Amino acid sequence: MQIAVLGTGLAGRTLAAALQAAGHHVVVGTRDPQASLARTEPDSRGTPGFGQWAGEHPDIGVVTQAEAGGYGEVLINATSGEGTLAAVGAAAPPPGTVLLDVSNALDFSAGFPPVLSVANTDSLGEQLQRAFPDVRVVKSLNTVNAAVMVDPATVPGEHHIFVAGEDADAKAVVTRLLGDLGWPATSVLDLGGIRSARATEMYLPLWLALMGAAGSPVFNIRVVTP
Ligand SMILES: NC(=O)c1ccc[n+]([C@@H]2O[C@H](COP(=O)([O-])OP(=O)(O)OC[C@H]3O[C@@H](n4cnc5c(N)ncnc54)[C@H](OP(=O)(O)O)[C@@H]3O)[C@@H](O)[C@H]2O)c1
Secondary structure (H helix, E strand, C coil): CEEEEECCCHHHHHHHHHHHHCCCEEEEEECCHHHHHHCCCCCCCCCCCHHHHHHHCCCCEEEEHHHHHCCCCEEEECCCCCCHHHHHHHHCCCCCCEEEECCCCEECCCCCCCEECCCCCCCHHHHHHHHCCCCEEEEECCCCCHHHHHCHHHCCCCCCEEEEECCHHHHHHHHHHHHHCCCCHHHEEECCCHHHHHHHHCCHHHHHHHHHHHCCCCCCCCCCCC
């Protein structure tokens, strides 16, 4: 499958490399490919420069967000919450595209911990679906760290990942991609329509508290029923 990933941060590059390794053809979209490739120094969070990562992944093309939009059947949004609508707008995916949205509405402007810039009555997933009604938005993977997204077995035992979206076929496509990343079908919980994106996005304050308690971002939750 041809998959374009919007996002040069940890989430975007981790997903791109894992999906390419799983046999898909992947490109990464960025606002300015030349400027992104020129970044070779680690950022403030210690993430290595994108240019270094791209050099280590020569089979993954680096394109503009606009070029990424028309690349494949699946477009993954792994851009910051504040950049999400602009990035997908620049990509302008054609009607029918499956848009896997892994973003979170984290606002770090007042420091750490961040606050949510969208909550309660709305979510980034819903904003995307409203802004691009012909695209099939599926919210998933935003509730785990990038390392867990692509290697769920790194967390032992059974644990869960959520999907939310209006289109059953699009959720099936995403569920297959989750399978390619190592998520068994039994670990995928369908929360219904895209409105549930607000629930998984509002999990982030708890995720941050759990990271503090666990002392690591590598964890997940299991939903237990009688
Ligand atoms: N990191 C994780 O483990 C993780 C886990 C779950 C969910 N997420 C979510 O995934 C998303 C990406 O996270 P991240 O940590 O990989 O990186 P990030 O620093 O949150 O986002 C980097 C990406 O956002 C794009 N961007 C920033 N401002 C923009 C703007 N105004 N217009 C268009 N694009 C803009 C950048 O584009 P350029 O390439 O052009 O610079 C870059 O590709 C976030 O929403 C995050 O909450 C991350």
